[in-house]
Amino acid sequence: MTLLKAITFDLDDTLWDNHGVMRHTEEGHYAWLLDALSVWQRGRGDAELALDAETGMADYLARRQRLAKAHTERRGDFTWLRLRALEEQLEESGLNRSAALMWAAAAMNEFHRLRVRVTPHPEAVELLTELAARYRLAAITNGNIHLKRQPLAAHFPVAIAAGELLAPKPDPKPFLTALAELEVAPEQAMHVGDSWDEDVIPAQGLGMQAVWIAAEGDRPLPARVQRIAHIRELPALLDWLERR
Numbered sequence: 661m662t663l664l665k666a667i668t669f670d671l672d673d674t675l676w677d678n679h680g681v682m683r684h685t686e687e688g689h690y691a692w693l694l695d696a697l698s699v700w701q702r703g704r705g706d707a708e709l710a711l712d713a714e715t716g717m718a719d720y721l722a723r724r725q726r727l728a729k730a731h732t733e734r735r736g737d738f739t740w741l742r743l744r745a746l747e748e749q750l751e752e753s754g755l756n757r758s759a760a761l762m763w764a765a766a767a768m769n770e771f772h773r774l775r776v777r778v779t780p781h782p783e784a785v786e787l788l789t790e791l792a793a794r795y796r797l798a799a800i801t802n803g804n805i806h807l808k809r810q811p812l813a814a815h816f817p818v819a820i821a822a823g824e825l826l827a828p829k830p831d832p833k834p835f836l837t838a839l840a841e842l843e844v845a846p847e848q849a850m851h852v853g854d855s856w857d858e859d860v861i862p863a864q865g866l867g868m869q870a871v872w873i874a875a876e877g878d879r880p881l882p883a884r885v886q887r888i889a890h891i892r893e894l895p896a897l898l899d900w901l902e903r904r
């Protein structure tokens with residue numbers, strides 16, 4: 661193998677399990693918004709909005725989907741979609757424009773506070789610390805987690821929010837941006853991620869090595885692609901690749 665100089669990592673479901681965090685964040689920030697808003701309105705003597713957790717959430721989701729269709733270039737920029745959807749919903753429910761903007765922003769602040777409460781796999785810190793001694797590291801995510809506030813942020817001198825580049829994976833742009841910042845050629849880099857379509861295929865297509873994190877999977881692996889069940893298996897795989 662060409663000498664490997666850099667490793668890029670997907671985050672969600674690669675360095676931590678994301679499922680429960682996302683559900684909790686989704687429900688949590690909206691419930692917070694309704695509670696905080698109703699306290700604020702009662703304090704001002706205003707009539708409360710006719711939004712409840714269930715129908716309000718469904719409407720919020722439908723608005724995000726409509727916005728993503730109407731602004732396809734923003735389809736991966738989930739923070740923007742959420743913010744615009746909340747602003748619209750609050751304004752149409754009766755808040756004036758400046759209050760709608762303020763409360764949508766406050767709800768997104770709560771969203772990001774909950775979203776970074778991910779628990780990395782117990783092996784992650786030691787793994788990244790050891791890898792950093794041998795390779796340059798980067799994170800590339802489609803998720804709208806705050807890249808400077810996530811718990812492994814200190815391990816990634818380069819961190820790419822693909823949605824904010826308006827080019828979510830599998831678009832090659834976030835990979836090429838990371839490689840440029842790491843100052844390596846694709847052949848000198850490896851990408852590690854759980855998604856076959858968004859991580860493995862685009863990285864491999866650019867000429868990078870790719871490691872697919874998948875507990876099960878019996879599909880044939882193209883050139884430069886390896887599968888491991890968990891990131892804890894990565895050091896042994898790297899040793900094996902470097903010895904070849």
Ligand SMILES: [Mg+2]
Pocket residue numbers: 670671672673674853854855
């Ligand atoms: Mg992932």
